[in-house]
Amino acid sequence: MDVDMPGMLTELTHVVPYAIGLSLPVALVGAAVLYVLRGRSLTTALTVLVLVPLAATLTGVLGVTGFMFGPMMTTVVVVCTAVAVVTVPLAVLLGRSIARRSVWEREARARERAAEASRRELVAWISHDLRTPLAGIRAMAEALSDGVVAGPEEVCEYxxxxxxxxxxxxxxxDDLFELSRINAGALQLSFSAVPLHDVVGEAVAAENPAARNRGVRLSTVDSDWPVVSGSDAELARVVRNLLSNAIRHTPADGAVVLAAGHDGAHGWLRVDDACGGIPAGDLERVFDVAFRGTTSRSQSGGQTGAGIGLAIAQGLVHAHDGTITARNHGPGCRFEVRLPLAQAAHGSP
Structure with missing residues (x-):
């Protein structure tokens, strides 16, 4: 079959500009839609990007053919529809996948920045807290070595x-070592049935001298003390850290009260202090490493710390498949620990 190339070229020179003229407004409308939807999801943008070329192509073909549906026109419409049926779902899936990945990457970067800021803050506060006792030790050691302090009583005091x-x-x-073990997942816990009453009793006895020195009353509420599944030494450290934190932030003549109980498959322990409450913006940060609130540099009674006691408590509780929370309650704050009961953990009724 002979092809009239000059005639075909002449026809194309008329058809192509006409098709472009018909498709261009559709493309511009699509661009405007994308601009309006610039703040929307990536899935929406990809769907519009897929549909705009198809709509522009179909508009150009319809315009060139004069909206006369013949076999070729029907074929073009069917092909465009089939392409839309395939590409639109793929665009939606791709957009959602990219959006999820983007959210994950943003969250990962945020966690990394938070961890780096926490490390810098910890190093700065550790440096500050180490200098204070080291300076005292150095000064007292120099006084002893220089003979400034010579009397037996003074020597004993120093x-x-x-x-x-x-x-x-x-x-x-020790706190830094324990925190590094928690963060590295190197804790080796030996679980057994632990009477919470015994753990609390030992912790109260250990922290009572510090409480008396500050004029803080320690008391426990008569409770149905649960037996939980856990490691005795680590649970004792959790309770002592919570008590130490409560005593440190409770003013003289204040009280720290402990209560316990159980519901369902979990036992709970509450430590209530009289710190005056924590600002709402700080409640979510009390378990962060090195966070000690606005009074961290002016703790009375000579008590200092790296601000990691609560972070260690949280890590140990999580290692027991438990939860620990903090909220304002009464004259101060309530820290609540929830742990699996020993019976529930061993499948006993």
Whole structure:
């Protein structure tokens, strides 16, 4: 079959500009729609990007053919419809996948920035807290070595104070080691049935001297003390950290009250203090590493710390498949720990 190439080229020179003229408004409308939807989801934008070329193509073909439906026109419409049926769902799936990945990446970057900020804050506060006892130890050691302090009673007093500062430093190092184990997932817990009453009793006895020195009353409410599944030593540390935090922030003549009970398959322990409450914006940060609130630099009673006691408590509770929360309650705050009951953990009724 002979093809009239000059005639075909002449026809194309008339058809192509006409088709472009018909398709261009559709493309411009699509661009305007994309601009209006620029703040919407990526899925919507991809769907519009898929539909606009198809609509522009179909408009151009319909215009060139004069809206006369013949076999070729029907074929074009069917093809465009089939392409839309295939590409639109793919665009939706692709948009959702990219959006989920974008959200995950943003969350990962936010967690990384928060972790880095927390590390910097921890290093800064640890440096501050280490300098204070080290400076005291250095000054008292120099006084002893230079003979400034020579009397037996004074020597004993200085030795006792050096011992106390050394214990504080050792406690800070132990806290950092424990936190590193928690963050590294290196905790090796040996679970057994732990009577919560015994753990609380030992913790109260250990923290009572510090409470008396600050004029804070420690008390426990008569409760139906649960037996939980956990590691005795780690649970004791959780309770002591919570008590130490409560005592440190409760003013003289205030009270720290402990209560316990159980509901369902979990036992709970509550520690109520009289700190005056925590600002709403800080409640979500009380378990962050190195967060000690607005009074962290002016703790009375000579108590200092790295601000990681609550972070350690949270890590240990989570290692027991439990939860720990903080909220304002009464004259202060309530810290509540929930742990699986020993019976429930072992499948007993």
């Amino acid at each position: 030795a006792g104070r050096i011992h106390g500062e050394a214990q504080r430093l050792a406690g800070m190092v």
